[in-house]
Amino acid sequence: MKLRIEHSTTYRYACPVALQPHRLMLFPRQSHDLNVLATSLRCTPEPRLDWAQDVFGNVVATASFADQSDTLTIAVEMTVEQCAPAWPVFQIAPGAHSYPFTYSDEDVMDLGGLLTPQHPDENGALARWARGFIYGVPTDTLSLLKDINSGIIGAVAYRTRDEEGTQSPLETLAEASGSCRDIAALFIDAVRHLGFGARAVSGYLFDPDVPEGDVGSTHAWAEVYLPSAGWIAFDPTHGKVGSAELVPTAVGRCNGQIMPVTGGYTGGPADFVGMDVRVSVTQV
Incomplete structure (x- = not known):
């Protein structure tokens, strides 16, 4: 089964704020029953991205922003092939x-x-x-x-x-x-x-x-x-x-x-207006 995943998060602020580094854990963990076919990441404003793996082997991207902004959008698109059986048999010792x-x-x-x-x-x-x-x-x-x-x-x-x-x-x-x-x-x-x-x-x-x-x-x-x-x-x-x-x-x-997106901004509580999250998982 081939799946297309689209996940976008948009933060809105009352005025341009300094964006602190954001930690992104958004990319699938490839395994014997999950094949990652394609991934893309888009951020506005554009950040510097530093990639690493944590102690559990998760792929972590840290986005660092040079410019102030009144919005921040983080969007990923992924295509995966999921082949796990609906009725698995587990070979327990x-x-x-x-x-x-x-x-x-x-x-x-x-x-x-x-x-x-x-x-x-x-x-x-x-x-x-x-x-x-x-x-x-x-x-x-x-x-x-x-x-x-x-x-x-x-x-x-x-x-x-x-x-x-x-x-x-x-x-x-x-x-x-x-x-x-x-x-x-x-x-x-x-x-x-x-x-x-x-x-x-x-x-x-x-x-x-x-x-x-x-x-x-x-x-x-x-x-x-x-x-x-x-x-x-x-x-x-x-x-x-x-x-x-x-x-x-x-x-x-x-x-x-293991939160998908974590980060903050420099400013007062009233500067934060709201957040929108959109996720779509469809079979292709």
């Missing part, structure tokens, strides 16, 4: 088929902070909630993860949330609602409390059921590491497992590390 299992010493060392919950868990409430999905010991590892992934839908309703940042998992459970990044953060900390290595993912979702012409959006989900199978995608917002219809751009320990 025999020793990890049943939960609980123990990661090897090497895996524990490499996973590091991806094993540690990010948010405080007052009185162990989140850990108890996660353990509620364990109906017996031992139990099937993949079935347990799928139960948590689909069970979140029954506890949390999706809602668009324009505020910056990510809710804590306990806030998401208390509110019984959250954005895709909030729902992904809940899943990640829940499975970390059960001893799994998990990481946050940002990118795009292709939804074939959306009518042609509707705008798309960026998306957030999670991945869990299982021996031999590697990183398995879990999208708790939609209750799906596997990478089909997902286009990852960045992975990290938490959502705050």
Whole structure:
């Protein structure tokens, strides 16, 4: 399946302001089931671009601006080929088929902070909630993860949330609602409390059921590491497992590390007028 992705962000200011460097994580992560065919980046005003890879291997562009401006537009266009199967079969190591299992010493060392919950868990409430999905010991590892992934839908309703940042998992459970990044953060900390290595993912979702012409959006989900199978995608917002219809751009320990565009300006709060984000993901 070949997909075309268009993503533009426009910032508007009341007067020309000095633009601070902006960190861009917008380009797809090529893998065995995602082939990046073409990419382009356009910024107005034109910046100096410095390219690097972060500790997770994400492609990061830093845009530095010499001139002041009352608008900033960052636009990318990408064409990718997504070939992940809709019904994947995961080759999990025999020793990890049943939960609980123990990661090897090497895996524990490499996973590091991806094993540690990010948010405080007052009185162990989140850990108890996660353990509620364990109906017996031992139990099937993949079935347990799928139960948590689909069970979140029954506890949390999706809602668009324009505020910056990510809710804590306990806030998401208390509110019984959250954005895709909030729902992904809940899943990640829940499975970390059960001893799994998990990481946050940002990118795009292709939804074939959306009518042609509707705008798309960026998306957030999670991945869990299982021996031999590697990183398995879990999208708790939609209750799906596997990478089909997902286009990852960045992975990290938490959502705050993988925001598509981060940056600022020199000036007062009243100088900022607004921001427009447009995303389109279409099959070609």
